[in-house]
Amino acid sequence: MKRTTLGRIVALPAAAALTLGLAACGAANESNEGGETGENGGSGSGVSGTISGAGASSQEAAMQAWTASFYENNPDATVNYDPIGSGGGREQFVNGASDFGGTDAYLDEEELAKAQNRCGQLVEIPTYVSPIAIIFKLDGVDELNLKPATIAKIFNQQITSWDDQAIAADNPGVELPSTPITPVNRSDESGTTENFVDYLKAAAPQDWPHEVSGDWPVPGGEAAQGTSGVVQAVGAGNGTIGYADASQANDLSTVKVGVGGEFVAYSPEAAAKVLDVSERAEGRGEYSFAYDLARDTTESGTYPIVLVSYSIACSTYEDANKAELVKALFAHIVSEEGQQASAEAAGSAPISDNLRSQVQPAIDAISAG
Template sequence: MHPNREAYLVNRNVLSRRLLAGVAVAALALTGCGGNDNAEPAGNDGSAANEYANLSGELKASGASFPDAYYQEVISAFKDEAPKVTINYNATGSGTGKKQFGEGLVDFAGTDSLVKDSDGVAPGSFLYVPTVAAPITVSYNLEGVDKLQLSPETLAKVFQTDIKTWNDPAIAADNPGVTLPNTPIVVAHRSDGSGTTSNFTKYLAAAAGSTWKLGSGDTVAWPASTQGGEKNTGVAQIVKQTNGAVGYVDLSDAKATGLTYAAIKNKDGQYVLPSLEGTTAGLEGAEIADDLSYNPLNAAGASAYPITAPTFIIVKPSYDDANKAQLVKAFLKFLLTDGQELAPEVDFAPLPANLKEKALAQVDKIQG
């Protein structure tokens, strides 16, 4: 992770809170000038101005590292509204998060991939709550090359190491007029069970067809010559430190690490760089299942970025502890309302309005 990223996020939060505090003071002064001496100022008193202020307790969560920057931002903002609530989200990776949720070690879990029988989560013991979406970048480090285009078939051959050098004819065909060096390709991938891996490999299976031979899932059998990194930040560091490296990294971590990323050929034949606009375009064509799972990968549309990944929080339909249920519902309600406005600040796309409303209705189902 970029060494200044944590300080950047902290400073931004501090500045935002100071700005809000200044607005509040100004508003209070104007109210005083209005002459209603008996009016009580709104604040952290449980009034309509802040429905979260009287909540108290602790929530433990773990899971996907892909949305971690967003979740930490929302948790910080929620703490301002609910100062007596502590939420700890540990970015362990989707696989570990689902396992810990199934074992009852956490109150909710983040995952970029859907629950499978092998995850240890009993059928009927969870609900999907969509949160945000973001592009998975194909980030690379290649001296002298700051623009790169890759088709799905070429991308598949690179990641299963059928293509071994950057000046391979297949890469050259995707990049007419670009001088490519005879540099060995170093493939970087996730070493832990990862929803980012699941979505990236699902994309390759869908877009590259029979060219892609490694299958899809939270883990796949990568060739022995490749390098594994823990979490998105681990893959980002391998790419950052290795000339000739290429890896798949969420946009937030790729930008924070200062990586360069390729334009990917989409379903309409257009080469598109990862962006929030391209992500939103990809979301527009996604079909939403009854359980609120959805798949925006390889979506149609000239401006759609094809490796657009969803992410979810899984929660219990019913909690034995009524206060715990109240806290989970309050946090998710905040995430799906005020929290959506924070998403673009850390390079995530908010949910489309129709999906957000369905997600809020899903949260209302939680009992306790």
């Protein structure tokens, strides 16, 4: 699967950056064995100073949670994060205008070359995994199983009634009404749309002829602004179906997705597992953990409809203090505590222990040149 660009490509005019830091006096962080950067960020007496990042708005709530818990052990640190969008975040980072970045897509070849020219090897790690739920409202039906081809045909408006034989075949024993299907999609350009379309293209290529894009490609359905708009539209109808960040699905019914010979409901564990069954993109350097997601996986218990957002940094900084701050922050973000904080605040799926052990050496390599 080719890399797709999620989020806006041009930096948006930004309001004042989201300042997530509070300078305060506090107790020093306890030293950990060996003096390496600890799980909560910082080693020895903790880190201090200011760093600034910019990028994906999907990470905004998570970043607030990460920094709040980071400050508990590093009260003299300040982290600024401007959620201007993925494209703007990548642009600022490769041009040296920020110390770190957040992006819903890994850097393309041109961006990667600029980043390597700026700071040696690029540190690129998946830190935010958000399952995308297929939500529906159908009177009398609370649970549905749908195979990838069936999902693609529904959203491509090839299946138009809920009692269609393809849906019935996925749901034996369920009494399906003849209610017309109303697909609901995002009206705005969206990383959620692009990830959902990327799944359809990979998992059901014969039934989804459209190119991958953040703009919805099928005319004629019902469109709504933002995740909240899609959720509201689906919930207000009957026979409606849409896609949304799972953390905002509320009380709506959700589809179990066909994976191999089973149907898998979204869950943090199932969503995070997709990274463990995916391949790293080649030729990007030792510290890049960019993944070509296995959307078409048949691995049991894996939920493949996810948005994966990356944190990016330099392996080498001119300023030693900035290097230590970024290193400490990233160590905290991938820690169990950091991942749990974002799960509670933003509904994300914590990365696995296996992935954490793989990316930690990349974080440990961050240093001053």
